[in-house]
Amino acid sequence: MEIQLTKTKTITIGGGASGARRTYTDVVGVELFNGDPRGCPAVRLAKKKDGLRLVAAGFVPPPEKPLPGSWEEASKKCVWSLPSAFQAPCAAFAVNSPDMFLAQTTKDAFLSDLAAGGHKSDESSAPKSKFGIRRPAATQSQGGETGKAAAAAEPGVPVSNGGMRFVMQPMKDSGGFVLEAGLPEFQALWLSRLLPEGKRPTAASIQLAPSALIASVLRQPSLGQGSLVLFVACDAVYIVGYKGGDVVLWRRCRNAPGWTAMRETLKKNLGLEDDMVENVLDDKIIDPRSVLEPIVAPIAAELLVSRDYLVGKLGVETKTVLLSGLSAGFDCWKEIARDSANLELKQIETFDGIDASDKALVGNGLSTKGAGAQAFLAALGAAEALLEEEGEG
Amino acid sequence: MNLQNMAPNAKRSLFISAGAAVCACAVYFMMVEPAHDTIKKLAQRYDETTTRHNQMTIAMTNGRTQDARLKAGKDKLERYENELIVPVLESYPMAAKSKMDKIAIEAGLADMEYNSLPERKLPVPKTLPTQLYARCPISLTCNGSYQAAVSFVRRVEKEFPFVTLGGITITGGQSPERQHVTMVLEWPVKGAVTTPDQKGAVKK
Amino acid sequence: MKAVHLNLLKDSERLSSSPIRLRVLAPIASVLALLGTVAWWGFLYTRIMVKEGQVSALDREIASKKAAYDAVTAKQGEISAIEAQVEQIEYYLAGRRTWGETLTALAEKIPPTVQLTKLEIPEPPPQKMVPPPGFKGVMWGPTEPDEKMAFVLSGRATGDKAVFSMMDSLETGIFTNSLIIAKNVSDEKDRSPKVTARPDAKSNMVSFEIEYRAKERSFSK
Numbered sequence: 069m070e071i072q073l074t075k076t077k078t079i080t081i082g083g084g085a086s087g088a089r090r091t092y093t094d095v096v097g098v099e100l101f102n103g104d105p106r107g108c109p110a111v112r113l114a115k116k117k118d119g120l121r122l123v124a125a126g127f128v129p130p131p132e133k134p135l136p137g138s139w140e141e142a143s144k145k146c147v148w149s150l151p152s153a154f155q156a157p158c159a160a161f162a163v164n165s166p167d168m169f170l171a172q173t174t175k176d177a178f179l180s181d182l183a184a185g186g187h188k189s190d191e192s193s194a195p196k197s198k199f200g201i202r203r204p205a206a207t208q209s210q211g212g213e214t215g216k217a218a219a220a221a222e223p224g225v226p227v228s229n230g231g232m233r234f235v236m237q238p239m240k241d242s243g244g245f246v247l248e249a250g251l252p253e254f255q256a257l258w259l260s261r262l263l264p265e266g267k268r269p270t271a272a273s274i275q276l277a278p279s280a281l282i283a284s285v286l287r288q289p290s291l292g293q294g295s296l297v298l299f300v301a302c303d304a305v306y307i308v309g310y311k312g313g314d315v316v317l318w319r320r321c322r323n324a325p326g327w328t329a330m331r332e333t334l335k336k337n338l339g340l341e342d343d344m345v346e347n348v349l350d351d352k353i354i355d356p357r358s359v360l361e362p363i364v365a366p367i368a369a370e371l372l373v374s375r376d377y378l379v380g381k382l383g384v385e386t387k388t389v390l391l392s393g394l395s396a397g398f399d400c401w402k403e404i405a406r407d408s409a410n411l412e413l414k415q416i417e418t419f420d421g422i423d424a425s426d427k428a429l430v431g432n433g434l435s436t437k438g439a440g441a442q443a444f445l446a447a448l449g450a451a452e453a454l455l456e457e458e459g460e461g
Numbered sequence: 462m463n464l465q466n467m468a469p470n471a472k473r474s475l476f477i478s479a480g481a482a483v484c485a486c487a488v489y490f491m492m493v494e495p496a497h498d499t500i501k502k503l504a505q506r507y508d509e510t511t512t513r514h515n516q517m518t519i520a521m522t523n524g525r526t527q528d529a530r531l532k533a534g535k536d537k538l539e540r541y542e543n544e545l546i547v548p549v550l551e552s553y554p555m556a557a558k559s560k561m562d563k564i565a566i567e568a569g570l571a572d573m574e575y576n577s578l579p580e581r582k583l584p585v586p587k588t589l590p591t592q593l594y595a596r597c598p599i600s601l602t603c604n605g606s607y608q609a610a611v612s613f614v615r616r617v618e619k620e621f622p623f624v625t626l627g628g629i630t631i632t633g634g635q636s637p638e639r640q641h642v643t644m645v646l647e648w649p650v651k652g653a654v655t656t657p658d659q660k661g662a663v664k665k
Numbered sequence: 666m667k668a669v670h671l672n673l674l675k676d677s678e679r680l681s682s683s684p685i686r687l688r689v690l691a692p693i694a695s696v697l698a699l700l701g702t703v704a705w706w707g708f709l710y711t712r713i714m715v716k717e718g719q720v721s722a723l724d725r726e727i728a729s730k731k732a733a734y735d736a737v738t739a740k741q742g743e744i745s746a747i748e749a750q751v752e753q754i755e756y757y758l759a760g761r762r763t764w765g766e767t768l769t770a771l772a773e774k775i776p777p778t779v780q781l782t783k784l785e786i787p788e789p790p791p792q793k794m795v796p797p798p799g800f801k802g803v804m805w806g807p808t809e810p811d812e813k814m815a816f817v818l819s820g821r822a823t824g825d826k827a828v829f830s831m832m833d834s835l836e837t838g839i840f841t842n843s844l845i846i847a848k849n850v851s852d853e854k855d856r857s858p859k860v861t862a863r864p865d866a867k868s869n870m871v872s873f874e875i876e877y878r879a880k881e882r883s884f885s886k
Contacts, residue, residue, distance in 0.1 A: 157682050170671070226673050235671050249671040256673050265680035274673040283668035315669050456668040474688035481695030488702040496709035503716040510723045517727065517734045524737035531740060534747035541754045581792055583756050584810040584884050590749035593805060596757065598788070607772060607784075615765035625761045625882075628788035629768075633781075645788050649757045655805065 096156040096269055097451025098128065099277055100259075101135050101164045102302045103328060104443060110154050111447040113422070115455050120287065121423040124153040125444055126430030131262060135165055135255060142254035148262045150269065153430045158272035161259055162280035162450035164303065167252045170278045172318045178236050178248045182229050228253050242316040243381060249276050273454045277446040278306055282315055283456065284449030285392060287421030290414065294384035296375055298367070298413070300393040301446070302328045305367055307374045311384045317374060324367050327395060334359055346439065349397030360400050361408075368409035375411075388412045395439045418444055544623035546597055546648035553577050557599040557646065564616050565601070569609030570642065574602045578645065582652070595652035598627050601644045607631055610642045623649055752886070760884035762814065767843045774834040778827035783819040786879070814879035816844055821870040825862060828873045832858065835877075845878040 096112040107127035114121045128150055136142035150159070173181075223246075226235040233256040239245045256274060263270050281299045285291055291310060296317075299306040303326035309317030325333070331345050337359045340348055348354050371389055378384040391413045394401060398415045405411040418441035426436055435441060549555040554575035565573050578598040585593065605613075610631055617624055627645035634640040764786065775781060792807040822828045836846045847857045857878035865872045 224670065224672065226675050228675075233673050235673050237669050237671055239669070247669060247671060249673060251673050257678070260674055260678040261680075263680070266682070266684045266686060268682045270680040270682040271674055272679060273670065275671055276673075279669070279671040283670070286668055453668040453670040454672075457670050457672075471688050474692050477692040478695040481692065481699045485695065485699040485702045488699065488706060492706045493702060493709060496706055496713060499713055500709060500716065503713060503720060507716060507720050507723070510720055510727065514723055514727055517730055520737050520741065521730065521734060524740065527737065527740045527744060531744050531747070534744055534751060537751050538747050538754075541751060578788075579791070581789075582794070582805070582807050583753055584806040586749050586752040586756075588745050588749040588752075589805065590753055591746050592750055594750070594753050594757065611765065611768040611772065614768060618763045618765045623758070623761075626764050626786070629764070629784070629786045631784045633783070649754055653805065 092158055092272065092455050092457070094123070094156045095158050095160055095272070095451045095454045096124075096150065096154045097160045097162060097280070097447040097449070097454070098150070098154075099162040099164070099280070099444075099446040099450070100130070102277065102446070103164075104302070106443075109444045109447040110150065111444050111451050112154050112156050113448070113451045113455055116423070119421070119423060120452070120455065122419060122425070122428045122436070123156070124428050124430050125419075125424075125436070125447075126151075126153070126434060127443075128154060135163070136258050137167075139254045142258040146258070146262060147264050149264075149267065151430070155268040157268055157270075158454065159263055159269035160273035160275065160280075160450035160454040161262075161271060162275050162277040162446040163251070163255075163259060164277045165251060165255055167255065168250065168276045170247070170249045170276050170318075170320075172239065172242075172245050173248050174244060175236070175238075175246050178234070178246055181248065181250070182227060182234055184230065226256075239316055239318070240314040241311050241382065247279065247315065247318055249279050251276065273450065275450050275453060277301065277450075278304065278320070280446045280449035280453060281306060281393070282308055282318065282449060283453035284418070284445045285310075285390065285416065286313060286452060286456065288390070288416050289421055290388075290390060290416060292386075294378065294386045295388075295390055296371065296378060296386045297390045297392060298371060299445070300327050300330075300391070302326045307371060309374060309378045309382070309384060309386075311378075311382060316382050316384065317378060319370075319374065321367050321370050324370070325363065327393065330360075330363055333363070346396035349400065350439070355400075356397060357400055357404065360397065361404050364401050364404040365408040368405045368411055371405070371411055372409045388414045391415045392418070393442050393445050395442050398439075418442055418448060422448075541623075541649075542651075544621075544649065545594070546599075546650050553597050553648075553650070554599055557601070557648070560621070561601065561617065561646070564620070565603060565613055568605070568613035568616060570603040570605035570613055572602075572604045576600045576602075580650070580652070581647075583649075589655050591655055593652040593655060594649050596627075597648045597650035598645045599648070601642075601646055603642050603644075604634065604639050605642055606638045607640060610640070610644070614644070617646065755886060756810070756884040759886055760812070760882040762843070762880065762882055764843065766839055767816075770839045771835075774831060774840075776827055776831055778823040779820055779831050780822070781818060781820040783817070785815075785817040785819070787815050787817065789813070789882075810884045812882040812884075814882060816877040816879045817874065818877075819872075819874045821865060821868075821872050823869075824871055828860070828862060828871065828875070832860070832875060843879055845880060847878070 093115040094112070096110055098108050098110045100108055102109070104127070108130050109125075110128045111125045112123040114123050131146050131148040133141075133144065133146040136144070223237050224235065226233050228234075231253050232250050233253050234248065234250045236246045236248050239247055251274070259274050260271055278299075278301060281301065285295075285297055291297075291313065293312055295310045297308045297310065299308060305321040305324040305326065307317070307319050307321060308315060334340060334345050334349070334356060335342060338348065338354055338356065349356055375386060375389070378386060389405070389411055391398065391401065392415070394415065398413070402413045405413045417437055419436045424436045426434075429436065433440075546553060546556050546560075549559055554577050558573070558575045561575070562573055576599065578600055581596040581598060583594055583596060603610075610629070614626055614629070618626070625647040627647040628643075629645070630641075630643045632641045768784075771784075789812040793809060794804045795808045796802075796804050797808070822831075835844065845857045847855055850856050853859075855878075857876075859876045860873065861875075862871050862873040864870075
């Protein structure tokens with residue numbers, strides 16, 4: 069049980085000194101600030117004996133304020149509440165931030181990043197206690213506290229330094245690589261207070277949307293022993309390799325835009341209205357190949373490189389590449405991939421491997437199958453990552 | 462938990478909780494517990510008083526028949542006490558003589574002589590009477606025939622229903638008409654007087 | 666499989682979703698406990714008042730009836746005293762024995778061959794006034810309420826037959842009201858009659874003494 073005595077002090081009774089990692093059974097994952105006009109995708113999952121069950125899925129109104137871009141903006145308190153269908157005890161955020169970073173790197177490189185204060189350190193003066201949370205001393209002076217920050221760099225334990233917050237997880241069987249994620253400290257603090265205390269849910273996890281995607285396919289039946297998955301996110305395309313369910317490769321496709329940019333390109337080049345894009349791609353009224361090929365072919369080439377890496381370095385054989393997150397135009401992508409790189413693409417259903425029915429959907433025009441469900445990937449992944457975290461207490 | 466580092470509202474909350482808890486304990490130990498004891502004692506006193514009241518009620522209900530019982534008891538006692546031997550000139554033998562001589566002479570006995578014998582106690586009832594009674598044996602020696610002695614005994618037993626023949630010895634004399642007779646005649650008599658606080662041996 | 670969970674939220678930043686905060690709940694619970702205790706005391710106090718009222722009412726009623734009750738008690742005491750006196754006198758009456766008829770009948774039962782020299786009903790021995798074990802009061806009455814009696818005939822007869830003939834006649838009729846006939850008992854003390862007979866040195870007669878146990882005088886109801 070947690071008891072908040074002061075604004076800066078919360079003690080836990082019955083748990084360890086660092087606060088017990090609990091086992092979660094009912095979690096809502098929410099993707100924030102992805103630019104979706106429908107709202108923030110939210111997925112509520114419950115852990116059952118025989119797997120996960122979809123309790124609710126839909127779009128929730130976003131917070132009143134946007135993600136802050138500075139300490140000053142972050143000091144303005146924003147309180148957000150979720151609709152009742154999504155009021156699980158705990159929430160897992162999958163946040164999209166222009167200042168975030170996610171990379172596959174080595175532990176030494178991570179520690180260097182940590183010492184340097186990350187990719188983007190904010191040295192401007194920051195309000196000290198406007199959040200009511202005591203900022204770690206490491207954010208105020210970089211040099212002297214570097215050793216401490218480095219020593220605190222345990223896998224899965226977030227560390228603050230130089231205005232950035234980092235966390236690292238080792239990638240099993242990857243040849244010693246780690247996945248490193250980072251977010252500006254003020255954004256992390258702001259997000260931690262976004263959901264108020266004393267009301268369901270409260271934040272139990274803040275993940276980056278790209279890292280949340282990694283967990284979104286773990287229950288897919290087609291994942292198999294070795295898989296290469298292509299995630300088409302709103303602002304980027306990611307290639308993730310899995311071996312025996314563990315992540316062994318993560319990379320962002322260079323020069324590949326995200327789905328938002330692809331849509332804009334399609335709209336512009338094909339002269340489409342905004343609401344016609346998906347229809348055109350799916351119904352093939354107009355052949356979008358000419359517009360898509362310059363986008364998809366380089367991605368397919370990078371897929372080839374990644375596949376070769378998996379086979380050569382990690383011994384992971386994979387014949388089919390799973391595609392996730394594509395709202396429309398899969399057939400065209402499949403053709404281009406086959407033609408340009410002799411790759412077989414297979415689109416996966418978002419909620420495959422999970423007990424999901426359309427009755428759990430909140431809102432009109434939604435479906436647990438097909439392209440419409442792809443919007444929930446990051447939220448699903450965030451919730452799954454929190455649920456699958458092994459508890460200690 | 463460091464009080465100095467505690468937020469004001471948390472401190473206030475802690476003090477209120479502690480204060481209220483202490484007051485609750487104080488109320489319990491100083492007021493509730495003594496009240497419990499008082500109730501227990503009152504309940505006991507109530508039970509005792511109720512029992513006493515019930516006893517009084519029952520006694521007063523039974524008291525309606527008391528007068529009749531008292532009269533009956535007094536009458537009986539009077540009848541019995543009329544049969545007791547009362548000393549004449551502080552002498553029981555004198556009293557016996559005054560009652561027996563005429564009968565003895567009429568029966569044919571002569572030379573009557575009366576003597577007192579040691580008083581014999583009577584068993585006492587469970588309720589120790591204030592006035593105890595005893596047995597007053599009087600010896601009567603005389604001369605006469607067996608028939609005279611028997612005739613005397615029969616007449617005494619008939620006319621004095623409270624007199625008992627406690628013993629008799631008839632021995633041969635100079636002639637059958639003049640045998641030596643010794644009798645012990647017993648009367649009930651008033652004995653000791655007890656006081657309410659004295660305890661007596663209970664009759665088995 | 667374990668998901669890669671890159672969680673940027675620190676444990677110290679986690680908030681509780683429970684609407685019940687201890688710093689709100691604890692004072693409320695404590696104050697409620699205090700109020701509850703006070704209410705409990707109030708309830709007990711009310712019970713005390715009620716009980717005291719009941720006891721006072723009973724006391725008043727007892728006080729109002731005291732004089733009459735004392736009169737009843739006194740009268741009851743008087744009755745008990747009188748009845749105790751009557752009872753003791755009746756003990757005496759219970760122990761009364763009459764011998765007139767027995768002595769009258771005896772004269773008719775003496776055969777001509779028997780001459781009585783003595784007839785005796787002995788006086789009882791002195792009373793024992795031994796207190797029972799552990800008794801500390803005054804011994805107002807005898808230790809034993811019953812007195813044994815005997816009936817002894819002494820005389821001379823022409824022979825044993827005459828004596829036994831006389832004895833046979835004393836075992837019937839009115840004599841059984843007074844005399845105890847117990848010939849076949851193992852304890853000689855309890856045998857009745859006991860006969861002692863011996864020839865008279867001076868004549869051809871037999872001197873005898875027959876002792877009967879007579880019915881006890883029992884001074885009890």
